[in-house]
């Protein structure tokens with residue numbers, strides 16, 4: 001839930017990028033960090049293993065400046081995707097206002113996508129929040145994969161139950177930035193609609 | 196709407212209470228720093244030696260570490276885990292939970308005894324728990340605080356800053 005500090009006239013929102021390992025969560029944050037104006041972004045903090053895999057989380061604070069007199073801050077996090085780190089994901093998800101679920105468009109990753117989304121639903125519910133009302137945006141990443149391995153969008157919709165849940169869904173290539181800001185705009189809008 | 200999704204609005208007078216409480220804690224224990232965080236990692240208020248540049252990252256990390264430690268405790272079937280202590284060479288960190296929502300964090304050095312920190316932190320968390328209780332009760336309308344056109348302005352800002 002967002003935090004509104006009336007004395008300091010500040011609003012804070014927390015957005016978490018969730019999804020299976022290697023789907024491109026960290027790449028999303030890196031691209032955002034490389035593109036937003038200097039006065040908007042803080043340092044990108046990554047707690048990674050030696051092999052560059054996310055161990056705890058990546059963290060990117062964004063300062064949107066004053067909106068109607070309120071200093072508005074968005075904090076973006078990624079979770080480590082590997083199955084091993086389930087408990088760590090629970091920790092990072094704590095108090096999130098919205099989630100970007102990054103799905104891997106590789107056909108071979110469909111089951112991992114589905115498992116990760118199921119786990120997300122469980123973890124949101126465990127925080128006593130209603131999953132159906134929780135702000136979620138889906139990103140189908142790696143749309144640049146070769147045709148042989150690329151899962152068609154309707155197939156992914158079907159597996160992830162998008163049509164049923166009415167989530168916004170965005171196709172992306174995080175490495176080149178395609179769809180990255182569209183995703184960020186979509187989740188930001190979803191989060192502020194609940195403020 | 197799901198009450199769990201609505202914002203926590205901390206009014207000015209409660210921020211003043213929080214600041215007073217943190218200042219007193221720093222003064223009475225001789226600590227370097229006291230910090231109140233939301234469980235999401237956002238800094239609500241901080242008191243102590245000068246302006247820390249790294250406070251935003253510090254908040255994110257402390258909340259993350261504390262949440263992880265709680266998950267560890269759960270795995271060990273420890274039910275009531277509300278505080279944690281980290282001992283460093285120069286600085287020590289004591290962290291206490293307030294009603295599953297806020298995290299109070301005290302950073303102190305060798306000159307301060309941990310026993311004193313624990314006792315005074317307990318007092319402070321009780322006080323902050325009543326602040327939190329009042330904050331939760333008041334249910335101020337969002338429009339009353341933000342103004343009705345806030346959302347539209349916010350959307351414009353998002354479109355302006357988050358573009359390709």
Ligand SMILES: Nc1nc2c(ncn2[C@@H]2O[C@H](COP(=O)(O)OP(=O)(O)O)[C@@H](O)[C@H]2O)c(=O)[nH]1
Pocket residue numbers: 019020021022023024025026027028054078081141142143144145172173174175176
């Ligand atoms: N082809 C392709 N590779 C990508 C894309 N996004 C990320 N990757 C690659 O996938 C790997 C894992 O990315 P990373 O962001 O670390 O994944 P994370 O585990 O979800 O944080 C890296 O080698 C990225 O370069 C994409 O859109 N297309």
Ligand SMILES: [Mg+2]
Pocket residue numbers: 025026027053054078079080081
């Ligand atoms: Mg990563």
